[in-house]
Amino acid sequence: xxxxxxxxxxxxxxxxxxxxxxxxxxxxxxxxxxxxxxxxxxxxxxxxxxxxxxxxxxxxxxxxxxxxxxxxxxxxxxxxxxxxxxxxxxxxxxxxxxxxxxxxxxxxxxxxxxxxxxxxxxxxxxxxxxxxxxxxxxxxxxxxxxxxxxxxxxxxxxxxxxxxxxxxxxxxxxxxxxxxxxxxxxxxxxxxxxxxxxxxxxxxxxxxxxxxxxxxxxxxxxxxxxxxxxxxxxxxxxxxxxxxxxxxxxxxxxxxxxxxxxxxxxxxxxxxxxxxxxxxxxxxxxxxxxxxxxxxxxxxxxxxxxxxxxxxxxxxxxxxxxxxxxxxxxxxxxxxxxxxxxxxxxxxxxxxxxxxxxxxxxxxxxxxxxxxxxxxxxxxxxxxxxxxxxxxxxxxxxxxxxxxxxxxxxxxxxxxxxxxxxxxxxxxxxxx
Numbered sequence: 520x521x522x523x524x525x526x527x528x529x530x531x532x533x534x535x536x537x538x539x540x541x542x543x544x545x546x547x548x549x550x551x552x553x554x555x556x557x558x559x560x561x562x563x564x565x566x567x568x569x570x571x572x573x574x575x576x577x578x579x580x581x582x583x584x585x586x587x588x589x590x591x592x593x594x595x596x597x598x599x600x601x602x603x604x605x606x607x608x609x610x611x612x613x614x615x616x617x618x619x620x621x622x623x624x625x626x627x628x629x630x631x632x633x634x635x636x637x638x639x640x641x642x643x644x645x646x647x648x649x650x651x652x653x654x655x656x657x658x659x660x661x662x663x664x665x666x667x668x669x670x671x672x673x674x675x676x677x678x679x680x681x682x683x684x685x686x687x688x689x690x691x692x693x694x695x696x697x698x699x700x701x702x703x704x705x706x707x708x709x710x711x712x713x714x715x716x717x718x719x720x721x722x723x724x725x726x727x728x729x730x731x732x733x734x735x736x737x738x739x740x741x742x743x744x745x746x747x748x749x750x751x752x753x754x755x756x757x758x759x760x761x762x763x764x765x766x767x768x769x770x771x772x773x774x775x776x777x778x779x780x781x782x783x784x785x786x787x788x789x790x791x792x793x794x795x796x797x798x799x800x801x802x803x804x805x806x807x808x809x810x811x812x813x814x815x816x817x818x819x820x821x822x823x824x825x826x827x828x829x830x831x832x833x834x835x836x837x838x839x840x841x842x843x844x845x846x847x848x849x850x851x852x853x854x855x856x857x858x859x860x861x862x863x864x865x866x867x868x869x870x871x872x873x874x875x876x877x878x879x880x881x882x883x884x885x886x887x888x889x890x891x892x893x894x895x896x897x898x899x900x901x902x903x904x905x906x907x908x909x910x911x912x913x914x915x916x917x918x919x920x921x922x923x924x925x926x927x928x929x930x931x932x933x934x935x936x937x938x939x940x941x942x943x944x945x946x947x948x949x950x951x
Contacts, residue, residue, distance in 0.1 A: 528932075536570070548666055567612065568591075569604070584606070586647075588646065594637070597627050638662040641659060650734065654762060737776075784873075784875060784876045785861075816918060821922070875943070
């Protein structure tokens with residue numbers, strides 16, 4: 520993983536914490552969670568306050584996520600709002616944190632001047648033991664605390680100010696006035712600074728979770744759809760009138776669900792001919808074949824001419840695999856008719872032509888699900904399904920790992936937004 524780290528492909532865009540007062544505040548939050556203090560004088564954090572360096576020091580990557588639910592967070596600075604979330608059991612953690620930051624900007628700005636904010640994204644489930652536990656999570660509440668109790672002192676000061684305003688003789692209480700001065704030294708002028716977050720309850724909509732080997736939950740008006748391994752506890756056990764259960768191994772049913780609910784962008788000439796999507800899929804398929812056929816091959820000299828020569832020499836292998844010829848036939852059909860008859864395409868190949876409908880609220884989650892069926896496309900895996908990509912990466916030989924890194928650097932990392940827009944039609948930078 521060091522190669523990924525050195526090239527900003529894992530734990531990228533994190534915030535360096537290297538000022539003594541911020542390290543001290545972080546340790547106060549750790550202590551509040553019952554965790555040992557870090558001895559590090561410098562480390563990095565993501566949007567939730569998770570630090571890969573602290574995780575390594577503690578020997579616990581789930582130190583902010585001990586039960587895989589009710590995620591903890593540590594906010595040292597408003598600057599964390601623009602960071603990614605690099606370690607989570609739920610795909611919508613980043614979206615929930617973003618909503619919390621944007622809904623409570625003034626309070627977070629004021630509080631982090633003097634204190635660290637910490638707490639839990641709390642729901643009604645203490646531990647996930649079966650699918651029903653996941654389905655019962657309909658909203659979450661941010662339980663917000665501060666290490667030096669600035670929040671508590673601000674609330675107490677607000678009560679005393681109200682008393683001073685409403686009770687004629689309250690100004691004669693010297694002890695109360697002295698206490699208000701002490702509170703104001705910590706909380707500041709609460710008439711100017713909004714210290715209590717306004718919005719702490721948010722909806723918990725569609726998501727992926729790592730529980731049960733990976734589980735997708737999609738929420739529609741009348742039906743919730745669960746897509747996962749059918750061996751997961753609770754699969755098809757309850758509420759068939761409200762919950763539809765699909766095996767993640769059933770390509771036909773999963774594709775049908777995505778298409779019928781309008782989550783897939785139908786393969787049309789309007790975007791296939793201009794996006795380079797088919798060409799990208801074909802190139803990824805050839806690279807996967809090359810890795811299987813020649814493990815350990817040095818690929819740093821791969822260019823269009825070299826690749827074309829290799830394809831000519833391995834025409835039988837490519838024909839037997841079928842992916843490259845299929846994508847070429849699709850290009851011809853698109854050029855002739857402008858559309859594809861999906862009913863004539865085998866279940867195994869349909870997801871090669873699939874991308875999420877860009878304007879659907881679940882677009883990022885759908886694109887993540889699609890990558891489950893196109894593992895050869897390591898670029899798309901990296902964009903939408905980083906945990907899946909990292910799992911794949913550990914199985915690559917050293918030569919292919921280097922090739923993957925160089926490919927990502929020359930394609931996606933050069934201009935992420937432009938790449939997502941061109942291939943997937945996506946304008947936004949993040950999703951569930």
